[in-house]
Amino acid sequence: MDTIEIIGLVAASLTTSAFVPQVYKTWKTKSTRDISFTMYGAFLIGTILWLYYGIYHNSLAIILANAVTGILVVCMLMLKLRHK
Amino acid sequence: MDTIEIIGLVAASLTTSAFVPQVYKTWKTKSTRDISFTMYGAFLIGTILWLYYGIYHNSLAIILANAVTGILVVCMLMLKLRHK
Numbered sequence: 001m002d003t004i005e006i007i008g009l010v011a012a013s014l015t016t017s018a019f020v021p022q023v024y025k026t027w028k029t030k031s032t033r034d035i036s037f038t039m040y041g042a043f044l045i046g047t048i049l050w051l052y053y054g055i056y057h058n059s060l061a062i063i064l065a066n067a068v069t070g071i072l073v074v075c076m077l078m079l080k081l082r083h084k
Numbered sequence: 085m086d087t088i089e090i091i092g093l094v095a096a097s098l099t100t101s102a103f104v105p106q107v108y109k110t111w112k113t114k115s116t117r118d119i120s121f122t123m124y125g126a127f128l129i130g131t132i133l134w135l136y137y138g139i140y141h142n143s144l145a146i147i148l149a150n151a152v153t154g155i156l157v158v159c160m161l162m163l164k165l166r167h168k
Binding site for chain 2: 011013015018034036056057
């Protein structure tokens with residue numbers, strides 16, 4: 001695999017795993033006042049469309065990245081709804 | 085342009101513009117206690133790598149999406165630093 005594709009995979013894993021510290025912080029503090037529900041709602045719709053795009057193009061990287069992001073974003077939305 | 089590429093562009097614009105309501109909320113409330121600095125730090129590095137990837141592949145969509153995301157993420161980091 002050439003370097004540029006490795007950079008793409010590192011970029012994808014960073015912009016996906018970046019949500020983990022936010023989900024962890026919110027889960028621990030149970031405080032969501034500063035979190036924008038609209039952001040995570042829009043992000044979820046975008047992620048679902050990316051998933052469709054990835055499945056259509058048979059791109060494992062796009063499917064994996066957006067499946068993980070989708071799960072983390074759903075976690076944030078549930079935490080936001082539970083701890084208004 | 086065929087439908088699937090339109091879906092890709094809509095997905096990209098959603099996962100990019102999703103940050104706008106969060107930046108607006110944080111700018112207005114000046115409250116960042118619930119926001120994870122680590123998330124936005126990791127997101128910024130990932131976005132910079134995506135920019136490099138997009139420039140390498142001459143992909144206007146990837147360059148545009150990640151340039152806008154990068155600016156919004158830098159805004160969040162500055163707001164977080166200013167309003168600990």
